[in-house]
Amino acid sequence: MSAPAMPAKVAALTPVKFEQFGLRHYLICLKGIVVRECLRFLHQRERFISSLVRPLVWLFIFAAGFRQVLGVSIIPPYKTYVLYEVYITPGLCGMILLFSGMQSSLSMVYDREMGNMRTLLVSPFPRWFLLISKMLAGVAVSIAQVYAFLIVAWFWGVKAPPLGYLTVLPALFLSGMMLCALGMLLSSMIKQLENFAGIMNFVIFPGYFASPALYPLWRIQEASPLLYKICLANPFTYAVELIRFAFYGQVEWLSLGVVAGCTLLFLAAAIIAYDPSRGLMTRKQDTGGNA
Amino acid sequence: MQHVRTSGPGEEVAALDLAGISHSYGPKRALHDVSFSIAPGTFTVLLGLNGAGKTTLFSLISHLYGTRRGSIRIFGHDVSRASGEALRRVGIVFQARTLDLDLSVHQNLSYHASLHGIGGHQARQRIAALLDIVNMQGRQHDKARSLSGGQMRRIEIARALLHRPSLLLLDEATVGLDIQSRAGILATIRKLVETEGIGVLWATHLIDEVEDGDHVVVLRQGDLVATGKVADVVGTSGASSIRDAFSRLNRIETSGIAEMSP
Numbered sequence: 047m048s049a050p051a052m053p054a055k056v057a058a059l060t061p062v063k064f065e066q067f068g069l070r071h072y073l074i075c076l077k078g079i080v081v082r083e084c085l086r087f088l089h090q091r092e093r094f095i096s097s098l099v100r101p102l103v104w105l106f107i108f109a110a111g112f113r114q115v116l117g118v119s120i121i122p123p124y125k126t127y128v129l130y131e132v133y134i135t136p137g138l139c140g141m142i143l144l145f146s147g148m149q150s151s152l153s154m155v156y157d158r159e160m161g162n163m164r165t166l167l168v169s170p171f172p173r174w175f176l177l178i179s180k181m182l183a184g185v186a187v188s189i190a191q192v193y194a195f196l197i198v199a200w201f202w203g204v205k206a207p208p209l210g211y212l213t214v215l216p217a218l219f220l221s222g223m224m225l226c227a228l229g230m231l232l233s234s235m236i237k238q239l240e241n242f243a244g245i246m247n248f249v250i251f252p253g254y255f256a257s258p259a260l261y262p263l264w265r266i267q268e269a270s271p272l273l274y275k276i277c278l279a280n281p282f283t284y285a286v287e288l289i290r291f292a293f294y295g296q297v298e299w300l301s302l303g304v305v306a307g308c309t310l311l312f313l314a315a316a317i318i319a320y321d322p323s324r325g326l327m328t329r330k331q332d333t334g335g336n337a
Numbered sequence: 338m339q340h341v342r343t344s345g346p347g348e349e350v351a352a353l354d355l356a357g358i359s360h361s362y363g364p365k366r367a368l369h370d371v372s373f374s375i376a377p378g379t380f381t382v383l384l385g386l387n388g389a390g391k392t393t394l395f396s397l398i399s400h401l402y403g404t405r406r407g408s409i410r411i412f413g414h415d416v417s418r419a420s421g422e423a424l425r426r427v428g429i430v431f432q433a434r435t436l437d438l439d440l441s442v443h444q445n446l447s448y449h450a451s452l453h454g455i456g457g458h459q460a461r462q463r464i465a466a467l468l469d470i471v472n473m474q475g476r477q478h479d480k481a482r483s484l485s486g487g488q489m490r491r492i493e494i495a496r497a498l499l500h501r502p503s504l505l506l507l508d509e510a511t512v513g514l515d516i517q518s519r520a521g522i523l524a525t526i527r528k529l530v531e532t533e534g535i536g537v538l539w540a541t542h543l544i545d546e547v548e549d550g551d552h553v554v555v556l557r558q559g560d561l562v563a564t565g566k567v568a569d570v571v572g573t574s575g576a577s578s579i580r581d582a583f584s585r586l587n588r589i590e591t592s593g594i595a596e597m598s599p
Contacts (some may be wrong), residue, residue, distance in 0.1 A: 067421070069458065073450055074451050074457075075454055078448050078451020079448075079451070079452075081447075085440055086440070161433035161435040162437055163438075164433075167400075167401055167451035168429055169424070170421040170423075171421065172421065238371060
């Protein structure tokens with residue numbers, strides 16, 4: 047079928063020549079996505095407060111109660127006995143990253159339902175770049191929350207070595223990337239916002255409790271060998287250990303390998319899931335339209 | 338590798354060229370062998386009742402869905418194989434509201450500009466100019482949440498134009514708006530076609546929005562049932578008006594059409 051006749055006065059305007067995208071354009075796009083995520087976070091004060099209150103409740107109440115019940119022996123990276131509050135702090139950092147990663151997954155499902163996600167996905171930049179930018183934005187917000195928590199914990203008397211606040215940053219970043227990538231993958235599988243409750247029950251809680259976030263793995267092994275194996279198969283276990291060792295300027299290589307590997311795996315799966323020609327998104331009835 | 342179809346001498350590259358597009362959701366067929374073209378700088382109305390396949394078509398053109406059968410080219414660029422080049426030439430206003438309600442008008446527009454690699458001074462300049470065009474000057478710092486439905490649509494139109502697209506897609510852009518807002522938005526878009534030479538694909542089920550000089554594409558339950566100038570479609574279907582033609586093409590009573598009009 048041939049194109050209808052074009053008005054003579056606009057003939058000179060088309061086709062338009064576009065400048066090729068260079069590094070500068072990619073950085074503008076990345077900055078825009080990160081700024082938007084930060085603005086959204088700042089506008090949702092309740093989200094910030096709840097993200098801070100959750101680990102603080104564990105630190106102030108749960109840890110205080112369990113300090114007397116649960117003894118922590120000397121295990122690496124600790125060289126002396128440590129207070130239970132000190133032991134669970136890396137786990138609570140992981141908890142913030144876990145909830146934040148799932149929160150960003152929730153916001154992607156919400157954005158998809160509300161239509162905001164479309165504005166991102168119709169950008170001319172490659173889909174993989176857009177998704178990684180979105181992840182980086184989510185991780186930036188997560189890390190800000192972790193440091194806000196660490197500041198409050200510091201005033202509560204839970205202190206890491208001063209340099210640890212710096213050396214933990216790469217571990218927080220990598221763990222945050224893994225959890226955001228997982229959240230992104232999950233968001234591609236969830237059809238409706240209502241189904242997100244399942245994520246709480248099947249991902250967040252099992253992921254958190256079946257890990258060394260609250261108690262050392264040797265104690266879990268003593269209590270239940272099966273649960274111990276489940277903990278070893280849980281990527282969050284390695285994220286917590288990576289963070290724990292990083293606070294003391296050490297690298298736990300197995301954890302680093304598992305977290306890096308899982309990040310790549312989840313990210314690749316999320317990119318495929320959001321690919322219009324191969325992914326899950328195409329197979330779903332879209333929302334916001336009639337047909 | 339470039340996936341551009343070049344045109345021969347005297348042959349103009351279509352702003353939008355669809356060839357044999359089919360799409361289904363599982364067993365449910367949404368589009369079947371749809372082919373049509375839009376010339377640059379023309380206003381084309383995509384007519385169809387609810388469920389005709391308009392939104393699916395938009396999702397395919399904007400590469401939200403992959404094209405499984407057929408091809409879609411925007412100014413010669415294949416949407417499947419060179420989606421970036423194709424999408425740079427398109428501005429889209431979706432049927433669902435897509436502004437971030439927690440952000441201000443300026444923040445919403447800046448975000449969109451960045452998604453097209455436009456930043457800093459250039460973005461600020463474009464935003465100011467476009468808010469002027471859509472009569473929303475002075476509202477930059479208002480929260481999107483505080484705007485009326487019509488105002489939000491105007492901002493979405495400004496957003497779709499930020500990266501200087503040559504083709505504008507609007508999916509039921511006037512749905513849910515009062516008559517005055519509808520007329521204002523339609524007039525703005527028609528003026529853009531006239532003054533800026535932008536090609537427009539305007540999807541609607543409201544027959545009142547069609548003018549005599551427009552091109553129309555009529556979809557019925559995923560099938561293309563008519564395409565051409567209004568006069569041609571009216572003549573071919575043996576109808577007395579485009580309203581009558583639309584009614585005949587959709588095999589519905591005229592009273593049914595009347596109900597669709599506001």
